[in-house]
Amino acid sequence: MKILVCISHVPDTTSKINFTDGDTKFETNGVQFVINPNDEFGLTRAMWFKEKQGATVHVINVGGPETEPTLRKALAIGADEAIRINTPATDGFSVAKQLANVAKEGGYDLVIGGRESIDYNGGMVPGMMAKLIGANFVNTCIGLEIEGDKATAIREIDGGKETLKTSLPLVIGCQKGLVQESDLRIPNMRGIMQARSKPLNVKEPIASNAETNTVSFEKPAPKGAIKLVDTVDELISLLHNEAKVI
Amino acid sequence: MSVLVYTESEEGKIKKIALEVVAYAKGIADQMGTTVTAVSINANDISELGKYGASKILQVSNDKLSNFNAEAYADVIAQAAKSEDAKVIIVSSSANSKFLAPALAVNLEAGYVPNVTALPESTSPFKVKSNVFTNKAFASTEIKTDVKIIGLGKNSYGLKENETSAANEAFAPNLDAHDFDMEIVSVDKATDKVTIADAEIVVSAGRGLKGPENWGMIEDLAKTLGAATACSKPVSDMGWRPHSEHVGQTGKPVASNLYIAIGISGAIQHLAGINASKVKVVINNDPEAPFFKAADYGIVGDAFEIVPKLTEKLKEFKAQNS
Numbered sequence: 001m002k003i004l005v006c007i008s009h010v011p012d013t014t015s016k017i018n019f020t021d022g023d024t025k026f027e028t029n030g031v032q033f034v035i036n037p038n039d040e041f042g043l044t045r046a047m048w049f050k051e052k053q054g055a056t057v058h059v060i061n062v063g064g065p066e067t068e069p070t071l072r073k074a075l076a077i078g079a080d081e082a083i084r085i086n087t088p089a090t091d092g093f094s095v096a097k098q099l100a101n102v103a104k105e106g107g108y109d110l111v112i113g114g115r116e117s118i119d120y121n122g123g124m125v126p127g128m129m130a131k132l133i134g135a136n137f138v139n140t141c142i143g144l145e146i147e148g149d150k151a152t153a154i155r156e157i158d159g160g161k162e163t164l165k166t167s168l169p170l171v172i173g174c175q176k177g178l179v180q181e182s183d184l185r186i187p188n189m190r191g192i193m194q195a196r197s198k199p200l201n202v203k204e205p206i207a208s209n210a211e212t213n214t215v216s217f218e219k220p221a222p223k224g225a226i227k228l229v230d231t232v233d234e235l236i237s238l239l240h241n242e243a244k245v246i
Numbered sequence: 247m248s249v250l251v252y253t254e255s256e257e258g259k260i261k262k263i264a265l266e267v268v269a270y271a272k273g274i275a276d277q278m279g280t281t282v283t284a285v286s287i288n289a290n291d292i293s294e295l296g297k298y299g300a301s302k303i304l305q306v307s308n309d310k311l312s313n314f315n316a317e318a319y320a321d322v323i324a325q326a327a328k329s330e331d332a333k334v335i336i337v338s339s340s341a342n343s344k345f346l347a348p349a350l351a352v353n354l355e356a357g358y359v360p361n362v363t364a365l366p367e368s369t370s371p372f373k374v375k376s377n378v379f380t381n382k383a384f385a386s387t388e389i390k391t392d393v394k395i396i397g398l399g400k401n402s403y404g405l406k407e408n409e410t411s412a413a414n415e416a417f418a419p420n421l422d423a424h425d426f427d428m429e430i431v432s433v434d435k436a437t438d439k440v441t442i443a444d445a446e447i448v449v450s451a452g453r454g455l456k457g458p459e460n461w462g463m464i465e466d467l468a469k470t471l472g473a474a475t476a477c478s479k480p481v482s483d484m485g486w487r488p489h490s491e492h493v494g495q496t497g498k499p500v501a502s503n504l505y506i507a508i509g510i511s512g513a514i515q516h517l518a519g520i521n522a523s524k525v526k527v528v529i530n531n532d533p534e535a536p537f538f539k540a541a542d543y544g545i546v547g548d549a550f551e552i553v554p555k556l557t558e559k560l561k562e563f564k565a566q567n568s
Contacts, residue, residue, distance in 0.1 A: 011379075013495050013496065013514070013515045013518075014514055014515070017379045017382040017383050019383070037495075037496045038496070091357075092348075092358070093351065093352075093357065093358075096348075096352075118379075118380055118495055118496070119378070119379055120378050120379075120385075121360070121361055121377065121378055121379070121380060122360060123344050123348075123360060124347065124348040124351065124358055124360065125348075126348070127316075127345065127346075127347070127348025127349055128348040128349075128351060128352050130348075130349070131348065131349045131352035131353065132352060136427055136428060137316065137317070137349070138428075139316070139341075139344065139345040140341055140345070142489070152431070156341070156490060157314075157341055157342070157433070157435065158340060158341050158342075158441045158442075158443040158444065159435050159436055159437075159439065159441035159443070159444075160433065160434050160435030160436055160490075161433075161434050161435075161490075162430060162432070162433045162434070163430070163431040163432045163433075163434075164428050164429065164430055164431060165428070165429040165431050166427060166428045166429070167427070175496075176489055176492070176496055176497065177489045177490075180483075181479075181483045182483070210390070211351075211355075211356070211357030211358075211389065211390055211391045212357040212358070212359055212387050212388065212389050212390065213387065213388045213390060214385045214386065214387045214388075215373065215386050215387065215388055216385070216386045217378070217383050217384065217385050217386070218383065218384050218386070219382070219383050219384075220381070220382075220383070220384065220521075223539070223540065224542075226528075226538055226539070226541050226542060226543065226544050227542065227543050227544070228538075228543075228544050228545070228546065229543065229544070229545055230545070232545070232552060232555050232556040232559045233559060235527065235543060235545060235556070236556075236559055236560060236563050238543055239504065239525070239527070239543070240563070240567075243504070243524075243525045243542065243543070245446075245447070245503045245504040245524065245525050246447075246471065246504065246560075246563075
C-alpha cells in the first residue's frame, strides 16, 4: 500500500497572529512553524500502517523552500520520502490541484490530509483532491482500517459518529481521534539523523489557477473589559437583561 | 440567476442553521437584485423557508438519499445550481456542508470560501470576509470564478426574517452509481443530547474540576440551560471526557450565543476555538487566568460552590420566566 500524507506548514498553535505589507501578508517573523496538527494525526496513523501492514509513506507539501524543515520533521517521525511542490500555496483549489496531480501520477492508494489547516481553516483541500482524483472521500475521519482494497472508516458527525465501508483509492480528511494525542511521536535523534539522508524531491508545479485571492487581513476589534460580578444572581440578571442570551 | 441555498434537514426537519443561510442568501439576493431558491433533500415541512426569504423551493424526495451522503448530495446541489443557472451558492458551516462543499466546488468549477462572517463587501468584484487563523483574524477574499460558493459561519448573520411567498417545485436529480460507492454500516448518535454544533448555549469545563467524577454538576447546569456540554483539550487528552467534547483550535469550533467556561484557564488555542461565541462567561478561582481577559462576564471563585448555586438560581429564574 502506498500512502501519501499531505503536510501543511502552519504557525504553531500558540503563535500571535500579525500582518505586514499593509495587512496583505501574514507576518512570519518570530513565528515557529509546525506540521499542521490535523495532518500530524494522519501521519501518525500512516506510521501505524507502515509498521503493521508494510505500507510505504510519502509526505508532500506545496510551498517554498522555507517549508522544508517541516517536511524533514515528518521524515524524522518516520515517513520514507518527501515531496515539495515548488510553488507558494495560494488558494485551496490550486493546492488541491497540485496535490491531486502527484497523487494520481504516483498511484497512491490512500491520501491523508487534515480536516483543516489551523491557519486558513479552509477544510477544502482533501475533498477537492478526492474529486479531482476520482477517489472516495471521508471527511472528519476518526478511525480507519484497511484490508486489501477495502476500507472501514469512522466519521465524526454532529452529535455522534458514523461507520462507513468504502474502497481504495481513498482520500481522508482526518482529525484528533484517528490517533490519540498520546500516540503522537516526537522525533528521536536517530530519526532526525536518518531524515537528513532521506529523499526530499522538489517538483515543479503544473499549470494551475487560483479561484480565490485573499486581498487583505484584519484583526478582530479589541475586546471590551470584563464585568466581574460577585453573585450568581447578578450574573443571571446581566445575562438576561443586558446580554439577552437567556 | 437566483441565489441557491442548500437547506439542511435532519429526519425530515429543516435545521435552524438552514434558516440562517436562507436569511443570508436573501441578503445577497437583494444586493444582486435577484431571488433565493432553496434546495432541500427529503424535508417534510419546508413552510419556514419562505419566512426567511426563499422565493422558490426545490424539493427532492428520494429514498436513496435518506442518509447524508456527501457525494450524492453534492451532485444534487450541482444539478439544482445548473438548472437554476445560479451563480452564487450558499451552504452552512456544519460538518455535512463542509464535507460536500469541496466536491461541489470542483464539480461547478466554483471558487469556495468557508467561514464567511458577513454579506459581501461588494458583488463585483465579489469580495467576502471570513474567519481565518481560527478566529484570530479576518480575511477579505475575492472569488474570481463565474460561479461562487459561500460557506456561512454559524451564528454570524442571524435569523433575519423576510416573509416571502415561496413556490414549491419537485426536483428529481439524476443520480449515478458512483454516488453510492460508500456504504453506511452504522450510525451511533446520542439523540437525547444537544450537540455542540446546534447548541445556542455551551457549558464547558476544564482541569479545574479535578476529575471526571465531578462532571455531574456541569451536566446539571447544561440541562437546566438546554445547553451542550464541552471541555478543554487537557480534559479530553486525559480521557475524562470524550474527544467529541473537546473544543478549541484542534477540537471543535464553538459559535454559540453563550459560552460558559468553568475551571478553564483560557490557553490561546482554547480561546481561538470558542471566540466566535457571542457572549462568554468565565468561572474560575484564579483571577489571573487568561480567560478573564477574553470573557464578557466573570465570577472569581470556587466552581464547586458557584456552579450548583447557579443551576439552582437558573431553575428559579426559568420557572418565573416561562
